[in-house]
Amino acid sequence: MLFFLVIISAFPPLTTDLYLPALPQMVDIFDTSQTMVNLTLSVYFVTYAIGLLFWGPLSEKYGRKPILLTGIGLYVLASAMCAMAGSIEALIGARLFQAFGGSAVTIVATAIVKDLYDGREREKIMGTIMSLVIIAPMVAPVIGALLLKFASWQMMFVALAIFGVVAGFIAMSYQETIETRYTGSVARSWTRLGVVLKNPNFVALLCVFSITPIALMGFLAAGSYIYIDEFGLTEQQFSYAFAFNAMFASLGPRIYMKISRAVPIPSIITGCYVLLAVCGATTLTIGHLSPWVFAFIAAPATLVIITTRIPGTNLMLEQQSTDTGSAVALIQFFSMMCGSAGMILVSLRPEALIDNLGFIQLATGMIGLGGWLMLRNKSFVVSNLPEQEAPAESPVS
DSSP states (O other), X not given: OHHHHHHHHTHHHHHHHTTGGGHHHHHHHTTOOHHHHHHHHHHHHHHHHXXXXXXXXXXXXXXXXXXXXXXXXXXXXXXHHHXXXXXXXXXXXXXXXXXXXXXXXXXXXXXXXXXXXXXXHHHHHHHXXXXXXXXXXXXXXXXXXXXXXXXXXXXXXXXXXXHHHHHHHHHTTOOOOOSSOOOSOHXXXXXXXXXXXTOHHHHHHHHHHTSTHHHHHHHHHXXXXXXXIISOOOHHHHHHHHHHXXXXXXXXXXXXXXXXXXXXXXXXXXXXXXXXXXXXXXXXXXXXXXXXHHHXXXXXXXXXXXXXXXXXXXXXXXXXXXXXXXXXXXXXXHHHHHHHHHHHXXXXXXXXXXXXXXXXXXXXXXXXXXXXXXXXXXXXXXXXXXXXXXXXXXXXX
């Protein structure tokens, strides 16, 4: 089950990161602008977010497996369409369908974790999955850069289609995990999104933990241009810098699971927001000096963003005993929408990408910190924190 969850959870990072080294090249190939090429990313995330709202409630009505297989099928078809695109407009359109299929896969992956695990065990599973899934963004740009040496950018989407086919065969053996399905009509199943949004505790946490993807996706959109165009790295060197960043991200879940045994979870979250703001201020002041200085600032920023996802997601899921699919859809939707906003904001001044990213990191850290300090002592937060592993007490004589 863990291997299966890792495979289907790897769809988002692979789909976005594999072709990142080709973004600057695509500007020349399609004779278009950086903004148009970036639309292949931002359109993907917006459509992906909307797709989450579509598939989430349906997974409660029809089950996880039918939605999963449907999503994988659409994803494979759309990946082939991307490979055959002859213009930037056609590629953007194909990415739209690719995102719609991929969103179904993400919904099922997170919902299965909620179906099978609770509390501290759920955190451990999410942490393990995140640590393993982050191997994908470490490897994807390297593979993408290698493909660019021996083939065209189209081969990247062919590779994604092949990955989808493999995932589809693995998904065939998945046994349904949802115990109670929604019995209302299809139209009424989507109204469950509104029911979840009426939960003020869920919404408050959603607002706080949906902020960090703004900084993460801002880096994702600007990273290749900063490293390749501004610092003059090759596509292959960029892939190594990006892999270095992803390596730090993979440490986030592991570090969290270890220190949360001794350090209170609310304090960990507070520290993550503080460090993100510090990284933003540092990016603004010395991020321009060299690609290595920039990399050593971006890496811890990514680490703390990933770290907050484990306790944040778990706290939000704990607010809902039912409507898991709808809750997961809303969590992922707002995360993707904020991430898309980050991609747009970082591109507003193409001549000052590093400054743009620094401002985004600083603002995200400060706003997130303020929101979290308002909630961290609330009863619906404190009562739903996983129990820490207390040291054994000595026997009383």
